[in-house]
Structure formats: C-alpha cells, structure tokens
Amino acid sequence: MSTRKNRTRIGPLAARLNKVPVLDVDQMIDDPGTHIIVCCGSGGVGKTTTSAALALRAAERGRKVVVLTIDPARRLAQSMGIRELDNTPRPVPGTRDGEGSLDAMMLDMKRTFDEVVESQASPEKARQILANPFYQALSSSFSGTQEYMAMEKLGQLRKDALKTGRWDLIVVDTPPSRSALDFLDAPERLSSFLDGRFIRLLLAPAKGPARLMTAGLGVVTGALNKILGTQVLRDMQTFVAAFDTLFGGFRQRAQKTFELLQAKETAFLVVAAPEPDALREAAYFVERLNEERMPLAGLLVNRASRHPVGGLSGDRAMAVAEQLDATEDPDGSNVITAGLLRLHAERTRVVERESHLRLRFAAAHPDVPTAVIPALSTDVHDLDGLRLVGELLAG
Amino acid sequence: MTPAKTNRTDWDAVRLHVVTGKGGTGKTTVAASLALALASSGKTVLLCEVEGRQGIAALFDVPPLPYEERRIASGPNSGGDVYALSIEAEQALLEYLAMYYRLGRAGKALDRFGVIDFATTIAPGVRDVLLTGKVYEAAHRNRRSKNARQYDAIVLDAPPTGRITRFLNVNSELAGLAKVGPIRNQADTVMTLLHSPRTAVHLVTVLEDMPVQETSDGIENLRRQKLPVGAVIVNLVRRNELDDEARDRAINGDLPRELIEDDLLAADVEPTRTLVDGLLTEAREHAERRGLEDEQRKHINALAVPTYELPRLTGGIDLGDLYELAAELCEQGMA
Numbered sequence: 001m002s003t004r005k006n007r008t009r010i011g012p013l014a015a016r017l018n019k020v021p022v023l024d025v026d027q028m029i030d031d032p033g034t035h036i037i038v039c040c041g042s043g044g045v046g047k048t049t050t051s052a053a054l055a056l057r058a059a060e061r062g063r064k065v066v067v068l069t070i071d072p073a074r075r076l077a078q079s080m081g082i083r084e085l086d087n088t089p090r091p092v093p094g095t096r097d098g099e100g101s102l103d104a105m106m107l108d109m110k111r112t113f114d115e116v117v118e119s120q121a122s123p124e125k126a127r128q129i130l131a132n133p134f135y136q137a138l139s140s141s142f143s144g145t146q147e148y149m150a151m152e153k154l155g156q157l158r159k160d161a162l163k164t165g166r167w168d169l170i171v172v173d174t175p176p177s178r179s180a181l182d183f184l185d186a187p188e189r190l191s192s193f194l195d196g197r198f199i200r201l202l203l204a205p206a207k208g209p210a211r212l213m214t215a216g217l218g219v220v221t222g223a224l225n226k227i228l229g230t231q232v233l234r235d236m237q238t239f240v241a242a243f244d245t246l247f248g249g250f251r252q253r254a255q256k257t258f259e260l261l262q263a264k265e266t267a268f269l270v271v272a273a274p275e276p277d278a279l280r281e282a283a284y285f286v287e288r289l290n291e292e293r294m295p296l297a298g299l300l301v302n303r304a305s306r307h308p309v310g311g312l313s314g315d316r317a318m319a320v321a322e323q324l325d326a327t328e329d330p331d332g333s334n335v336i337t338a339g340l341l342r343l344h345a346e347r348t349r350v351v352e353r354e355s356h357l358r359l360r361f362a363a364a365h366p367d368v369p370t371a372v373i374p375a376l377s378t379d380v381h382d383l384d385g386l387r388l389v390g391e392l393l394a395g
Numbered sequence: 396m397t398p399a400k401t402n403r404t405d406w407d408a409v410r411l412h413v414v415t416g417k418g419g420t421g422k423t424t425v426a427a428s429l430a431l432a433l434a435s436s437g438k439t440v441l442l443c444e445v446e447g448r449q450g451i452a453a454l455f456d457v458p459p460l461p462y463e464e465r466r467i468a469s470g471p472n473s474g475g476d477v478y479a480l481s482i483e484a485e486q487a488l489l490e491y492l493a494m495y496y497r498l499g500r501a502g503k504a505l506d507r508f509g510v511i512d513f514a515t516t517i518a519p520g521v522r523d524v525l526l527t528g529k530v531y532e533a534a535h536r537n538r539r540s541k542n543a544r545q546y547d548a549i550v551l552d553a554p555p556t557g558r559i560t561r562f563l564n565v566n567s568e569l570a571g572l573a574k575v576g577p578i579r580n581q582a583d584t585v586m587t588l589l590h591s592p593r594t595a596v597h598l599v600t601v602l603e604d605m606p607v608q609e610t611s612d613g614i615e616n617l618r619r620q621k622l623p624v625g626a627v628i629v630n631l632v633r634r635n636e637l638d639d640e641a642r643d644r645a646i647n648g649d650l651p652r653e654l655i656e657d658d659l660l661a662a663d664v665e666p667t668r669t670l671v672d673g674l675l676t677e678a679r680e681h682a683e684r685r686g687l688e689d690e691q692r693k694h695i696n697a698l699a700v701p702t703y704e705l706p707r708l709t710g711g712i713d714l715g716d717l718y719e720l721a722a723e724l725c726e727q728g729m730a
Contacts, residue, residue, distance in 0.1 A: 043418020043555060044606075071557065073605045220505055223492075226577070273419065277450075308677060310670025320662045327661075333654035339636040340655065340674040343681050346636075349709050377680040378687060379604040 020362045023298035023369035025393045029058035029169070034267050036158065036260070037297070040174045041271035042281040046302040048072050049380050049389060050271050050373075051173040052080060052104070056383065057390030058169055059095055059102035066103040066161070067171040068153055070146070075381035080104045087111045089157070094383050103167070109149040113139040116152060116253075120246045129246075134239040146175045147185075148254070155257045184261075184288060267297035270368075274304050274354035279361050286365050298369035300393070301358060305350045306374045314348030317341040371395060404436075405626070405701055405728045409595045411534055411588065412550045412625065415559040415613070416599030417606040421630045423450040424712050424720065425599045425705065426552040431468060431721035432730035434475040438547035441533055442467075443480045445526040446554060451479045456714060462486040464533075464544065478544070480533070485511055487525040523562050524582055531585045534593075556598060556613040563589050563596070564620050595625030600695070602629060602688035607695060614698055626729065627700050629692075631707040633685070642682040650675060703727045 028034055039051045048069055055067035066089045069082070077083060080092045082104045089103035117135075118126045129135050139145060154172050161167040224233050260266065268289055272282035282299060289296045321341040324334045362370065373392045380389055406412070412429060416422035423444070430442040441464065444451050449459045455467045460481040468477040488511055505511055530551055536543040554562045564586075588594060596617055600610040610627060617624050637645060644650045652675070656666040664670075695702060705723055708716050724730050 045419060074608060075604070220510060223505060224510070275419070278419070309673035310667060312664065312670055316664070320659070320664055323662050324658060331651075331654055333651050333658055336637065336641050336650060337655045337658040339641065340650075340678050342636045343677050344674055346634075346709065347677060353709065377683040381604070 020358075021298075021367070021369040022395070023300070023371040025054070025057075025371055025395070026061070028267055028297050029054060029063065030061060032168070033265060035161070035169060035265040036154070036263075037169070037171045037267050037269060038154075038174065038261070039172065039269050039271055040285060042278050045271050045273040045278050047271050048173050049076065049386070050269075050300060050302060050393070051171050052076065053380075053386045053389035053393060054269075055104070055169075055171040056092075056095065056102060056386045057393065058171070059092075059100040060098060060387075060390075062098060062100040063169045064101045064167045065169045065171060066105070066157055066167045067173070068105055068107060068150070068157065069173045070107050070150060070175045072106060072173075073381065077106060079382045079386075082106045087115075087153075092383075107146070107150055107153055109146045110139050112149040112153050113145065116250075117246065120249050121242075125242060129239070129242050132235060132239045132242065134235045135243070150175055151257045151261075152253065155253060155260065158260060184292065184294075262292065262294050264295060266295055268294055269297050269300055271300045271302055274301050274357055276357060279357055283361060283364065286368055296368065298371065299361070299365075301354075301370060301372045303375040304354055304372045305347055307351050308344050308347050310344075312341075312344065314345040314352070317345040317348070321345065404730050406595055406730070408592055409625070410548055411530065411594040412548065413553045413559075413563065413594065413596040414550060414599060414628075415553045415556050415596060416628075416630075417556050417609045420599045420601050420606050421712075422555070422599045423448075423454060423552050424717070425597075425628050425630055426550050427451060427454050428705070428717050428720035428724055429597075429730060430477045430548075430550040431717060432724040433548045433550065434468065434470060434477045435721060435725060436730070437470070437475045439474075439476050439478070439544065441478050441480060441546045441549045442552070443482055443530060443533070443549065444552040445482045445530075446552075447481065447483060449481065450552065451481070454712065454714075454717065455479070478546075482526050482529045484522045484525045487529045488521075491525065491528065524578070524585070527563065527585050527589065528581060531588055534588060553596075556609050559596065559613060560616040560620055560622065563617075563622055590621055590623065592623060594623050596622055597625040597628055599628045599630050601631045602691040602695075604687075604691065607691045611694065611698060614700065624700055627695055627698060627702045628729075629695065629702060629704045632704045633681075633688070633707050635685070637678065637682065637685075641678075642685055645675070645678040645682040646686070648675070648679070650678060701729075703729050 028037070037051075037054060039047050039054070041047050048071065051067055051069060052072070055065045059065040067080075069077070069080075072080070072082070081090055082092075087105065087108040089105040092102045092104050095102045114130060117129050120126075121129060150172065154170065157167070157170050161170065221233060261268075270282045270285050270289075272278040279301075286296060286299070318341070321338040324338040324341070327334060329335060358370070358372070362368070371393065373389070376385075376388070376392075378385075380386060412426075412433075414422055414426040414429065416425070426444075427442060430440045434440045442451060444460075451467070452459050457465075457467055457479075460479055462481065462483050464478045464480045466476055467479045470476070489506075492505070530549060533546060534549050536545050538545070553559055598610045598613055600606045614624050614627075641650065652671065655674070656671060659666040659671075703724060704727070705720050708719070721730075
C-alpha cells in the first residue's frame with residue numbers, strides 16, 4: 001500500500017524498558033465518556049471474539065451496548081442471535097439482567113451501500129444508480145468497500161444512539177484486511193475516487209475552458225475504449241453522472257466519520273497475537289493512529305501462553321525427560337512423566353519467546369498500555385465463553 | 396536441466412499452485428516451502444505475492460522485492476531455482492499497456508489523467524485482473540518470448556480464503572462489466588488457465604474451529620465456481636507428547652500422581668505441590684486442545700481432498716525452518 005511504503009517509523013528513538021503500562025479494560029468500558037471502541041488488528045488474531053467479549057462485559061456492567069461484527073464465526077454469530085444478515089442490530093438473548101443491554105449486528109456491505117444511496121438520492125435516481133453495472137461491481141467488490149461501509153455503519157449507529165438513546169457504547173470490529181491499516185484509508189480512498197481528475201473529466205462538458213483538457217482526454221478515452229470496449233466507458237459515464245449529486249454527501253460523511261474516530265469519546269484497541277507478523281502490524285497501527293491523532297487506548301495481546309508454574313526451567317525439564325526415557329520403566333509411568341515434562345519445556349520456550357516479542361514491542365512503544373490475555377484451551381462459541389474471555393480481558 | 400520425472404508427485408500436472416488460507420495460518424510460509432520443495436527436484440519455480448506485503452522478502456531475509464523477478468534460492472549442483480516476484484497492479488498495467496498496445500503517448504496521458512491510479516485502486520476487478528494477468532503471463536512464456544525465463548512451476552501466495560474465489564473469479568466479474576473488447580478477451584484467457592487442471596488452489600489451515608470452517612466454506616465456493624481445488628495443508632500441527640490413553644486420563648484427572656512424583660524425585664527434581672499441579676494442568680489443557688484438534692481433523696478428512704500436515708516449529712520461522720518444511724512436503728508427496 002502506498003501509505004505504508006514511504007513511512008518513517010515514529011516513536012522514541014532511544015528507550016530503556018522500565019515498566020509496561022497496564023491497560024485497564026474495565027476502566028475503559030465503565031468510563032461513561034467512552035462511546036465508541038474500535039477493535040483493530042491483522043487477520044486471525046481474535047478481533048471478532050474480543051469485540052464480542054468486550055461488548056458483553058460492558059453490557060453486564062451496566063452499559064447499553066451495540067456490537068458491530070464484520071465476519072463472525074458461524075457458531076459465535078448463532079450464539080449472539082445474529083444468524084441472519086439483515087444489517088439491523090438485534091438484542092442478544094441470554095445476557096444477565098441488569099441496567100445494561102446488548103444488541104448485535106453483522107455488517108452487510110452491499111445493503112449498507114444501497115441504503116446510503118437510497119437515503120441520499122431521489123427514488124428515481126436511486127433506482128438508476130442501483131441498476132448500473134458499475135455501481136453493482138463497486139458496491140460488492142471494490143477492495144475498500146467493506147472497510148468504508150463499516151465506518152459508514154458506525155456513523156449511522158452513532159447517530160441513532162444520539163437520537164434514540166438506545167445505546168451509549170458502540171463496539172466495532174474491523175474487517176480482516178490484508179493489512180490492519182486499510183480501514184483508516186477507506187474514507188480517503190473513496191474521497192479521492194470521488195475527487196479524482198479522471199472522474200471530473202468524465203463529467204466535464206466538452207466546451208469552455210475544459211475543452212483544452214478534453215483534447216488530452218480524447219486520447220485517454222480512445223485508449224480506454226480500445227482496451228475496455230466502448231460500453232464500459234459509457235456505463236461508467238452514466239454511473240458517474242448519476243452519482244455526481246451524491247458525491248458531496250459521501251465525502252462529507254466520510255470526513256465526519258474520520259472526525260468521529262479522532263474524538264475523545266472513541267477508544268482504539270489494537271489486537272494482536274504474540275507472533276512477529278501480528279505484532280509488526282500492531283506496531284504500524286499504533287504509529288498510524290498517533291499520526292492521525294486518533295485516541296489509542298492500548299494493545300491487547302491475545303492468546304498468550306500461560307506461564308508454567310513450579311519453578312522448573314525448560315532446559316531442566318527437557319534434560320529430566322531424556323533421563324527418564326533412558327531409565328527402566330517398570331510401572332509405565334516414566335513415559336507419562338517424560339511427556340508432561342516435554343509439554344512443560346515446550347510451554348516454557350513458547351512463553352519466553354512471546355514475552356521477548358512483547359518486550360521488543362514495548363521498547364519501541366513504551367507508552368502503549370498493554371493487556372495480555374491468556375489462551376484458552378477450548379474454542380469460544382457461546383455467551384459463557386465470551387464471559388470468560390471478558391474476565392480474562394479485565395485481568 | 397532435467398525436471399525429475401522419476402519420483403512422481405501428487406501434483407505433476409499442475410503448473411500454477413495457488414496458496415490461500417485464513418489470516419494467521421501461515422499461508423506465506425507454506426507457499427514459500429512449497430516453492431522450495433518444487434525446486435528441490437531441479438525445477439525452476441517462480442514464487443509470487445500480490446498484496447504488497449513483502450512477506451516473501453521477510454521470510455527469505457532479503458531486501459524488499461521490486462517488480463522484477465529475483466532469484467532468492469538455488470539448489471546445489473543440478474540446479475533448481477526459486478525466483479520471487481512481488482506483483483504490483485500499477486506496474487503490471489503499464490507493462491501490459493506497453494506490451495499489447497504500444498501505448499507511448501497515451502500511456503503517459505493515462506497516468507497524467509489519474510487513470511492508472513483510478514484503474515488500479517478503484518475500478519472494480521481491474522486490480523485483480525492485472526495481478527492474475529501477470530501470473531498468467533509468467534505461466535505462458537515460451538522459447539520465443541524475448542528475454543523471458545521459463546518456469547516449470549509457479550506458486551502464488553494469494554489473498555486469504557475469504558477473498559480467494561472473488562480474486563480468481565474476478566475475471567468473470569470484470570467480463571460481466573466489460574462485455575466486449577480486448578480486456579474481456581484477456582480476462583477470458585486468464586480464466587481458461589485458472590479453471591484448467593494445470594491450476595490447483597491449495598488451502599492452508601490450522602486445527603481450529605474457525606479456520607477449518609472457513610476452509611470448508613472456501614472449498615465449497617471454489618467448487619461452485621468450478622475452480623480447481625488442490626490440497627488442504629494443515630499447518631502448525633502440535634507434537635503428540637502423550638498417547639491416547641494418557642490424554643484420556645489427563646482429561647479425567649486420573650494420571651498417576653504418586654508415580655509421577657516418584658519419577659521426578661528419582662530424577663532429583665523436588666515434586667512440590669505447585670509443580671505437580673502445574674504439570675497436571677498443562678497435561679489436561681494439552682489433552683483438551685488435542686481433543687479439539689482431532690475433531691477438526693475429522694472435519695478436514697470429510698472434505699475428501701488430499702491433505703498434508705506441517706509441524707509447529709517453536710521459535711519463529713527462519714530460513715532453516717523453511718527448508719525443513721519443504722522437505723516435509725516432499726516426503727509427503729506434495730512436491
């Protein structure tokens with residue numbers, strides 16, 4: 001991505017690691033000033049589960065919460081009562097009684113896009129746009145559409161929340177992008193599409209001062225027609241013309257969402273797994289959020305291995321296991337004990353490696369509050385599981 | 396150079412290996428290992444990435460890859476080379492325009508008017524057509540192509556499972572948009588390769604609920620679009636430290652505590668309560684995790700596609716690990 005290629009690393013240039021500040025999750029979700037929590041991070045780190053667990057915990061601690069998930073695992077979605085993709089928040093069954101409440105929804109990007117068009121254009125124009133093949137392709141496959149629509153939906157939910165008072169906290173999961181940064185760029189990319197010189201040219205009448213430019217445009221459209229065929233350019237022109245009146249509105253909304261993300265009421269949580277790739281992405285993200293002046297609450301390191309207890313070092317455990325392998329085993333227990341010791345050694349090694357990775361991250365980003373969430377040995381696919389994750393989040 | 400005809404592999408007919416997988420399953424590692432494995436029998440292999448992540452460069456510990464085929468690994472004596480390429484849509488478009496249309500002035504004008512930018516970032520499908528188009532070009536070189544290296548196999552580190560069908564099928568999506576004209580013809584040609592038996596789409600997974608579910612959904616989607624499903628590669632498989640019986644006992648909490656304590660004592664390790672409790676808990680968690688993994692393995696077997704397994708290596712993947720994983724793939728007959 002171009003945004004990433006030319007970036008300089010931002011952060012302290014010399015740092016000695018003293019103590020990593022701890023992220024207090026409960027304080028964040030209890031703070032009545034927090035109205036939006038955005039969970040971001042690279043794919044496969046447990047963003048969706050984390051968002052759902054945070055939302056449930058906040059709700060059971062008295063907040064009125066809606067959680068916007070992007071692509072939940074089937075069973076998790078079922079347990080939250082969002083089996084169908086209808087783009088509307090629904091109450092989650094089975095939450096504990098109290099002052100709080102929990103609604104959940106799953107993003108339908110095409111429907112969200114359609115709704116924006118329908119709300120912005122006259123019925124006739126909306127029909128025209130929705131039927132255009134260019135629009136249909138854009139709304140279902142433009143690589144930034146999902147990110148952009150997640151942000152659009154967030155804006156809508158926030159507006160609803162202010163108007164109806166139905167929610168006072170929105171938890172957003174972000175799409176599994178090729179890089180965690182994509183969704184921040186989505187509004188900008190859409191804006192630049194709408195502002196693009198090419199689009200302007202497609203709209204430009206072939207007279208007046210624009211004529212000078214259209215001489216060059218003739219070459220361009222000629223080339224495009226040659227490559228794409230005339231009908232594509234015609235579809236595109238029709239689409240752009242029909243869409244033109246909406247452009248201003250779109251850009252404004254994108255800008256508004258961007259400002260909302262910069263506001264004090266928002267808290268970004270960067271989710272990572274204790275793996276080099278995920279932590280590298282997390283570092284990019286932390287730096288990018290700083291650059292965009294977006295409020296970073298902290299880093300969640302998910303699925304960390306639990307530190308083994310008992311004070312037996314990994315090397316020692318390994319040596320004893322080998323020793324046991326070599327001795328006689330009349331009661332058949334040596335093989336079991338050796339197995340246990342190998343598991344212990346393995347876990348010790350993994351824990352050492354993970355904490356090394358985390359410390360490297362902390363040395364480069366010493367101000368980022370961090371919470372470490374131990375891995376569960378079972379999968380999470382019901383509210384009890386989410387509650388457990390919530391407890392682990394709170395430390 | 397003689398491509399090894401002697402030891403037939405499971406995928407001899409395949410020229411283009413597309414490797415996909417859910418994020419976090421190690422798809423780039425698997426793609427790189429597969430490229431090495433294929434090259435180890437003397438083949439010339441091209442390993443490409445299309446997402447601008449420079450994941451290949453990071454794995455092989457080389458500087459960021461340009462839009463140019465660079466040799467990154469070479470076998471001793473008899474040859475066998477792995478070249479790497481990071482495909483960028485913008486460059487591919489300019490190259491394409493120059494190659495097929497000799498667009499000098501118009502090509503520059505396109506750039507000046509923001510069309511290149513437009514086409515590669517916004518216009519639906521075009522980006523993916525350019526990326527797959529470049530892969531196609533690399534797969535179809537022949538002796539007459541000027542200065543062009545011929546490859547025996549191409550390994551594509553493709554977008555993740557959730558997007559793979561759209562990525563590979565985008566040509567038809569675009570073809571639906573562009574009903575006539577050269578780009579449509581180009582799209583059709585690329586589609587012919589992608590739908591042919593010379594292509595295989597391999598899916599990388601780990602033994603967890605979501606990735607396996609996504610793999611199964613992915614296979615279904617690929618089949619529906621008549622894209623050739625290759626193998627499932629199960630990555631990051633844990634070593635089995637306890638046999639089935641011991642695992643059952645670990646879960647039920649009836650491992651022989653006293654005997655274990657005796658063993659530790661005999662080996663000069665003080666069997667404190669904390670230590671033994673800890674060991675037993677670790678054993679139970681391991682057994683639970685293994686139990687879930689076995690269940691996931693059943694789901695994978697039910698998919699009825701060839702399956703390969705790669706071990707979990709502690710300490711992060713380095714170059715040596717890649718060679719080890721490549722050897723594993725060779726032994727299991729994947730390459």
